[in-house]
Amino acid sequence: MKARFLMFVIALACLTGAIGVLAQVAPFSPPTVTTFREAYIFAGPGPANPQVGTLYADQPVLLVERNRAGNWVRIQMVDANGFVYREGWILSGYLNERASLAFSQVPINPMPDNNPEYSATFSQRELYAVPYVPAGISQAMLDVYARGQALGNLPNVITKVGDSLVASDEYLTPMAHPSRALSAFDFLTPIINQYGASMALPSAAASIGLSSFAVVDPMWANPELGCQPGETPLTCEYRVKRPVVAFIMFGPNDVRAITDVGFGQQMRAIVMQTMEAGVIPVLNLFSIHPNDQYQAQAINFNRQLIALANELQVPLINLWAGARSLPNYGLDIDNIHLTYSGYDYLFYDGGNDAYSGVALHNLFSLVTLGQIQQAVAPLTAPTPEAVPTASG
Amino acid sequence: MKNVLTFVLLLGLTLLLAACGGGAAAPTSAPEGAQAPDSAVAPPADDAAALAVEAYLTAKVAGDREGVAANICAALESRIDAETLSFNAVQAALEEMSCASDAGGATVTCTGRITAVYGGENRDFPLATYAVTQEDGEYKWCGEPTAS
Structure with a gap:
């Protein structure tokens, strides 16, 4: 009798546990x-x-x-x-x-997002081989993050570095807006909750007309953003904000002014400085119109970025490939700037990621940031109150 | 007699007006290879440090690598390309540049600005105080003095 009762209790416990497990991993039912x-x-x-x-x-x-x-x-x-x-x-x-x-x-x-064998030209194969967003975050970047924590970088702060496409108030800045319409992208919520407030302040290293050379020229540094005499915009931004991640995109200006080799050298210097500052750099391939006179050069510029990202194991966003599916390749009427979504907050209810270059760029950036967030979580505890002010 | 007197008075008046019509001092010749910016008040010919800084800024805004290289100090030679290409992506011009050596001779302070136009948007870069060094008897631009 006792043995039967004991067996009944054990069976009941197993059944309860099984139900609990099933409840947590219920199979996905395709809608x-x-x-x-x-x-x-x-x-x-x-x-x-x-x-x-x-x-x-x-x-x-x-x-x-x-x-x-x-x-x-x-x-x-x-x-x-x-x-x-x-x-x-x-x-x-x-x-x-x-x-x-x-x-x-x-x-x-x-x-893989794309199959290089189906690219329109041979030179584009290398670009199509890169996923839209990284599959993971390398140990090298975790080491950079750890260095940044030792230097006192703020775990809830990110920034952006680049030209007018990056300086735009529609790129990442909407993260700081209290309104959100994330639509099906519910998984972005914890990312925005942690890093969004840091995007309320403008970046000293993102400006119209900025190039990969100008960002390391003290003459371009803005004293109104706390930059000191003799300080480059890049150095200023990292000193003032103390970010843990920097989204870096150059190319649309540089492609019209310098060679791809020169661009690669400048980007290497920027990435190296970023990592030395304990900031994880996230590189971006940029979109170009196939009829642009600099189209071939732009492909080579993006190939330089791919080589750099592979060598230094830096996260790389493939906005070029993602934008191939957008109207006019995600570009506005000038074929340089990305098409806006028309919202100053994150709005995806209308499927903007399929129409707006900036909306798609935001999506890719936030997904990548989410990967970084998960990868570095064991290395530090976030401090929500540690957000920089404009005092520098 | 009256006509002669009138003529002399008119002649004198004409000469007086001609003497006063020079206005601001005519600018000195611009440094070789440089183009005088708009509304520039050139430094005195004996202010070599100020002239060197003006030559440097002119070359930088024009994207003139030779001009930049000729006027940058040895300590910053590694930045020649960066300095030359810095404004390459925008339409840049110097406005109302006026430089003069500061007391002590280690720095030159410039007024005026660099105006940059890109995609219909403007941005101004106020000119500032720059360090100068003397190398082989010539003054060279050597960046902005860093805050102590």
Whole structure:
């Protein structure tokens, strides 16, 4: 009798535990979704993949996976018998039901975003081989972060370094706005909560007309942002803000003024200074219009950035590849600046990541920042009150 | 007689007006290879340090590598390319530049500004105080004095 009772208790405990485990890892149930416009279906999450079909507006499909950045999703067309007769990838920005979706719950497919074999030109293969956002953060960057903590860098502070595309009030600055419409990108919330306030202040190292040479010229430093005589904009920004991450993008100005080799050397110097300051540099490939007279040079500039990122194991955002799917490659009428979303806060309800170059750039940057956030979490505890003021 | 007197008075008046019509002092010749900026008040010819700084700033804004190299101090030679290309991406011009040596001779203070235009947006860079050194008998621009 006692033995039977004991066995009953053990069985009951096992059953309770099993139910608890199942509740926590309930399998993902693909939701039914539709698009508001016709969409090309690709074999992978990017235009450098075979096109496998077309999805018509309001045609119901199942959403089964997403890519790491969340700008593409894999869908399945299912007949009445449940047979999957077509599947592939579409831009998530075309979905009707974005506000009711939670991409944090959608499984991530780690397959390459693009297949270099399907690039339009041979010179673009190297660019298509780079994912939209990094797959992970290297040990070298964790070492940089640790150095920064020892130097007193603030764990909740990030900054941006670059020309007018970066200095724009629509790039990263909206993180500081209290309003948000993240739509399906719910997983961005903890990232914005930790780092958003630090973007309220302008960067001394981001300005219209800035180039990879000007950012290390003291004459470009702004005393109104706390810069001291003889101090370069880059040095000033790192001293005043004490950030842990710097999003760095140069190229649109430099491509019209210097050689790709010279650009590579300057970017190396900028990245080295950034790492010595204990700041994790995040590099960005920049978008260029195929008809731009500097298109070939821009490809070479981006290749310099790829080589630099690979050598120093620095996170690299592939805005060039991501923007290939956007109207006019994410570029405004001047074919230099990125198209704006029209919002001063983070707004993705309208699928802006499929239309606005800046919105896509913000998405890629925030996803990358989230990877850094997760990777460095064991190294320090965040201090929400440690946000710099403008006093310098 | 009256006509002669009138003529003499008119002639005298004309000469007087001509003597007073010079206005500001005519600028001295600009340093070789440089273009005199708008509304510049050139330093005296014996203020070699100020002239060197003006030559340097002119070359920098123009993207003139030879001019930059000729007027930069040896300690900053590694920055020649950076200094030359710094304003390459914008339309830059010097306005109302006027430089003069400070007491002690170690620095030159300039007034005026560099105006930069890019994509329809303007930005001004006020000129400041610059360190100078003397190398082989010639003054060279040597950056901005850092805060002590």
